[in-house]
Amino acid sequence: NAGVTQTPKFQVLKTGQSMTLQCAQDMNHNSMYWYRQDPGMGLRLIYYSASEGTTDKGEVPNGYNVSRLNKREFSLRLESAAPSQTSVYFCASSEAPVLPQHFGDGTRLSIL
Amino acid sequence: GQQLNQSPQSMFIQEGEDVSMNCTSSSIFNTWLWYKQEPGEGPVLLIALYKAGELTSNGRLTAQFGITRKDSFLNISASIPSDVGIYFCAGQLRRGGADGLTFGKGTHLIIQP
Numbered sequence: 001n002a003g004v005t006q007t008p009k010f011q012v013l014k015t016g017q018s019m020t021l022q023c024a025q026d027m028n029h030n031s032m033y034w035y036r037q038d039p040g041m042g043l044r045l046i047y048y049s050a051s052e053g054t055t056d057k058g059e060v061p062n063g064y065n066v067s068r069l070n071k072r073e074f075s076l077r078l079e080s081a082a083p084s085q086t087s088v089y090f091c092a093s094s095e096a097p098v099l100p101q102h103f104g105d106g107t108r109l110s111i112l
Numbered sequence: 113g114q115q116l117n118q119s120p121q122s123m124f125i126q127e128g129e130d131v132s133m134n135c136t137s138s139s140i141f142n143t144w145l146w147y148k149q150e151p152g153e154g155p156v157l158l159i160a161l162y163k164a165g166e167l168t169s170n171g172r173l174t175a176q177f178g179i180t181r182k183d184s185f186l187n188i189s190a191s192i193p194s195d196v197g198i199y200f201c202a203g204q205l206r207r208g209g210a211d212g213l214t215f216g217k218g219t220h221l222i223i224q225p
């Protein structure tokens with residue numbers, strides 16, 4: 001009964017390093033999303049995937065890439081990490097785009 | 113991007129008091145959602161609203177989708193210590209759109225025993 005699982009939970013990177021954040025859901029949902037949460041802010045959408053095989057940019061896509069590997073998995077990649085990407089990253093999924101999203105517990109990423 | 117104005121930013125209340133928070137937007141939203149987030153965890157859905165004027169309850173929580181579709185409120189009755197957390201409103205612009213949610217900045221609820 002895991003729901004949305006994100007790995008890793010914590011990560012520290014140096015500027016310029018690359019990293020992939022993993023997300024998997026076991027609810028057979030079609031749509032998946034990546035958000036970032038900064039202090040004092042609500043969540044902001046980075047990328048989303050309405051269904052397997054499709055991805056689209058959200059509000060803050062610069063510096064990120066995504067892959068919808070299969071229906072269960074949606075990864076987020078930082079090719080060259082920058083301090084401005086220090087944040088908490090949340091993955092979410094929903095059965096259909098119009099339905100509420102269920103969130104993972106987040107990946108806390110610090111870039112030095 | 114779209115913005116949701118959520119207020120108040122924080123609330124310090126006594127256990128047993130009722131709580132009210134709201135969200136407003138300059139844009140029309142077709143779906144309003146209320147989430148709660150506790151430290152170290154992701155947001156958890158509390159209530160989903162799909163129709164203008166809709167009033168929905170979930171235990172001690174009640175939320176309404178404003179008639180203008182530009183606002184929503186959440187009430188918590190008879191607060192208890194486990195209600196502590198950050199409450200977020202979120203709206204979706206396009207019905208059926210897969211463009212994610214727009215979030216407010218959250219209301220921090222702190223309960224003094």
